[in-house]
Amino acid sequence: MKKAPTIRDVAAAAGVSVSVVSRVLNPDSGPVAPAKREQVLSVISDLGYRPRAAARELSAGHALTVGLVVTDLANPFFAQLADRVVWEARSHGVQVVVMTTQEDPHLEAESLDTLLDRSVGGVIATPTGGNIEKWDRLRDLGVNVVFVDRAIAELGDVDVVSIENSDSARRATDHLIALGHERIGLVTGPASTSTGRSRIGGYRAALESASIDIDPILVRDVPFRGDGGGDAVGSLLALPEPPTGLIVANTAQVQSSVRRLVQMGVRIPDDLSVIVFDDNPWTELTSPPLSVIRQPIGMLAVHSLELVLGRMQGRLPAGARTIEVKADFVPRSSCAAPARSATSKSATR
Structure with missing residues (x-):
């Protein structure tokens, strides 16, 4: 055929x-x-x-429709992102069809087929990393695609909006190094994702710049779903030489990680200094308040919608755009210089 x-x-x-x-x-x-x-x-x-039908809608002056594909609405980051995209779209008179994939490439493929049936003119998506042919087919049929938060290496000609992942991880690591930490644990997302790789890269760059040996056993990349964060924290603190500082760079695993620390009776920052990637108000309500990399979710939503609408309306020149938004580092009292006794106390747990 x-x-x-x-x-x-x-x-x-x-x-x-x-x-x-x-x-x-x-x-x-x-x-x-x-x-x-x-x-x-x-x-x-x-x-x-x-x-496509969406193009005919546009020429007829009807409301534009955009698909929003996010991986997990149970994750507060993506729930807030979806809310902001819908809010921004409404102000432009744009309708949004929201789909969730639960980090499952099969569900993602079904979602893309559904959006084609709905004749959307553009799609804003956090990709799982698979379905390359599906994404290509979507674009071949004239659907404009913008990736948000993550990218796919094989689809380098797609617009991407994300935070400065490498820089954010480097700043968090630099902060702990400046306090005197040399054993710094990192819990991040899967290394198969662009965010996971970038945050590991920023962490490693900070250690190399400070001439600190990189110990691969201190880096744990865990899935976004489930309780892998808590398990990773437990295994890090059970090491013969556990970390004195910890960065949880997997936003979906922050609560699981902090819960495990509380369950283990870890004193923050006396036993362990902690920095998390999160944008939730609860991080400043803990005792002590947690130092955070605050992700500008509102700006991610604004830039993503502006890009997809610009493509749909033919206002942007050819060539993929990558927009990286700077995240804020908010230091709080969950970080301090390492105590000499921290290693021995943590190792006995």
């Missing part, structure tokens, strides 16, 4: 960018020179290209 022509095929045959074809299909989205418009329309006719 012959594959149906895509918007990219039209652009290639006409010798123009995809954004120009989009403007031809959606007259209100931007100007196109008359000769170029006729050229694109001729190619559309020759190839038998059929614009």
